[in-house]
Each structure stands twice: as C-alpha cells, then as structure tokens.
Amino acid sequence: MVADAISFADHHAYPDSAIEEIERAAAESQAEAVLVTGKDRVKLQGRLRPPLYELPLTAEPEPAFWAWFAERLGEIAARHAGAPR
Numbered sequence: 001m002v003a004d005a006i007s008f009a010d011h012h013a014y015p016d017s018a019i020e021e022i023e024r025a026a027a028e029s030q031a032e033a034v035l036v037t038g039k040d041r042v043k044l045q046g047r048l049r050p051p052l053y054e055l056p057l058t059a060e061p062e063p064a065f066w067a068w069f070a071e072r073l074g075e076i077a078a079r080h081a082g083a084p085r
Contacts, residue, residue: 003029014043026050 004025008018026034026048033051036044041054 002035003031012040012043014040014047019044019047023048023050 006022006025008014012018022034022044025031031050033053034044034048035053035055037057038054041052044052
C-alpha cells in the first residue's frame with residue numbers, strides 16, 4: 001500500500017533538507033520502504049534510513065512518433081544527398 005507521496009523536480013539534487021523531508025514523511029506514515037525510480041535510487045542510496053525499493057520505468061513512444069521520426073530522417077537524408085562532398 002502506498003502511504004504517502006512526495007514529488008521533486010526532475011534532476012533534483014536531494015540536499016539534506018530533502019532527505020529530512022523524505023525521512024519525516026516515511027516516519028509519519030510508518031512506511032516500511034521508500035519507492036523511487038532508478039535514477040533517484042542512485043542519488044538516495046545510503047542516505048535514508050528506510051530501505052529503497054526501485055520502481056522500474058520504461059518509455060515507449062506512440063506509433064505516430066515513429067512515423068514523424070522517419071519523415072524527419074527522410075528530409076535530412078534528402079538535404080544531405082544533394083550536398084557537395
């Protein structure tokens with residue numbers, strides 16, 4: 001069960017004040033562990049009393065992205081095909 005949630009900006013540096021905030025929230029909610037992304041786990045490992053559990057995340061672009069990307073690559077290739085070497 002998720003007891004609480006704290007959000008920080010992407011690429012957060014986790015100063016001591018953030019560590020204190022996480023630990024205070026974990027203690028108040030009687031959390032058994034803190035759930036984080038892999039990117040944050042490396043920043044927090046060994047800095048918190050509760051154990052860290054990693055939530056694996058993957059990103060899968062929508063099919064429309066791949067169509068757009070192929071079109072852009074085609075445009076780039078066409079521009080470079082006529083460029084002098």
